[in-house]
Amino acid sequence: MSEKLFKKVSLIGLGLIGSSLGLVMHQRGLVGHISGFARSKATRDKAMEIGFIDSVCETAAESVKDADLVIVCAPVGVMGDIAREIAPELKPGAIITDVGSVKSAIIEAMAPHLPDNVHFIPGHPIAGSEKSGPESGYAELFINRWTILTPPDGSDSVQVERLEQFWQACGANVEIMDVEHHDMVLGITSHLPHLIAYSIVSTASDLEAVTRSEVIKFSAGGFRDFTRIAASDPTMWRDVFLNNREAVLDLLGRFTEDLAALQRAIRWKDGDALFDLFTKSRDIRSGIIEAGQDTAAPDFGRAHIEVDE
């Protein structure tokens, strides 16, 4: 690409998402210069060593100087502090965005600190892996994934479009969404599944009758898929649950109701109720495969992968 989308981009936070963004921007030549900051020196050094940023800064404030686009890729819980810290150094007219998994709480935390002469357009790429840290990124992470933008009322539509183009250039599809709706959609598609996965792994490790090594040994029957999700970054997920509390509690209430109904069907040996519900679940799976959000290849068995290794 001969014309750069942004002259200078600042990445605040250099974990899975930050490093993947750096890699794809470099690979596709999207921007002029990438400046990076991370709280830990080890992460900063690793980022320069891998080379997904062009320069590294010792403070977030220094990193955002002259940046036309600032992408905050930090855990939800520290977003407010970062906004306060970078606010005085932001270039007038710059776009400030983030990649946080919850949106209402981030806007509440960041918006009050930001000056009026920048464009704050919160965002969320629905792309991830159970890996975290600067070494876990890859340039293809966003391809064929959705990034949701939640611009506040009165946002400059030209700037929203620029940010949209940036994400598309990274390989993503973009959807514009209302803040509260985002938090409910992600509550069911991401937050509740993670909470449940963490919970069942905890249940399994506390059993007296079944040892931990048995749980590990025989995990291929389904359990290991939960452990993969439950291996995601603890700090990130603590912050997600604390900051999307209402939506998660609402959904959790519905889930436990539904689970109680299944429990009842098992207790009363209602095979038809079980069969009907299990059949219904297949439809949603087909929809996901048709929408290109997963492959139809059998993965649950995963035998071929192990054989090749």
Add this chain to the structure above:
Amino acid sequence: MSEKLFKKVSLIGLGLIGSSLGLVMHQRGLVGHISGFARSKATRDKAMEIGFIDSVCETAAESVKDADLVIVCAPVGVMGDIAREIAPELKPGAIITDVGSVKSAIIEAMAPHLPDNVHFIPGHPIAGSEKSGPESGYAELFINRWTILTPPDGSDSVQVERLEQFWQACGANVEIMDVEHHDMVLGITSHLPHLIAYSIVSTASDLEAVTRSEVIKFSAGGFRDFTRIAASDPTMWRDVFLNNREAVLDLLGRFTEDLAALQRAIRWKDGDALFDLFTKSRDIRSGIIEAGQDTAAPDFGRAHIEVDE
């Protein structure tokens, strides 16, 4: 292999497990002849067309004639009927085994029908995929997976060893286990995860605030892993829950307790409790990877797979 493990094997049921067994027996030349039976004519025809059996029979009873090893690969709910039907035709000295996901209930259903002059050694390969039917099998399904055998008290140890060798020849590791213990271990590693996956998919499809197409579109955040598990065969799973009722209800009670504790931590904003629990879950994941029951490659993002297609 020049010396065959069994002269004639009969496969009763030709779905994922039956077809995978047929394929691996052929590929490795383990047995002399494979006879097959399935209730549906379409399945029988497909099995012969694919060629993972050598001959097909119109009844289960006919298929077991002269067989040295009979492997019942049918849903748990029909195991009793099959045992009654094949009993008169079983060859004296033959080994009768199965691949069902629950063991106590299968033994209760089958054992009373079987003659004293055969060796009934129940078994369960912990290998599967969300696919079902005769076209879903593959010869590598059992490689590096565990097969659990639950021989009743007083079993002939020579015959148990023969069956053990058979599974090892198919690529599996073999573990001998007590029947009740098997049902509890599988309850936590397989049955409870499936029940929860079915339940959350149901919760998601019943929401008013989030459309089904949104759930599908944004499923990459974690939800799609649940839908994969919840796409497993409804008949098989209905039978599993009805036949491992006590263990599943016990485990479900523990799970909902643990989930309630997490819910409380979110409601009371107890970030430390959430963080500690989320950190603990990572250990079990590491154990599973070390034990070779999953790969460490990031799979949750799965970007590379889609890119290649």
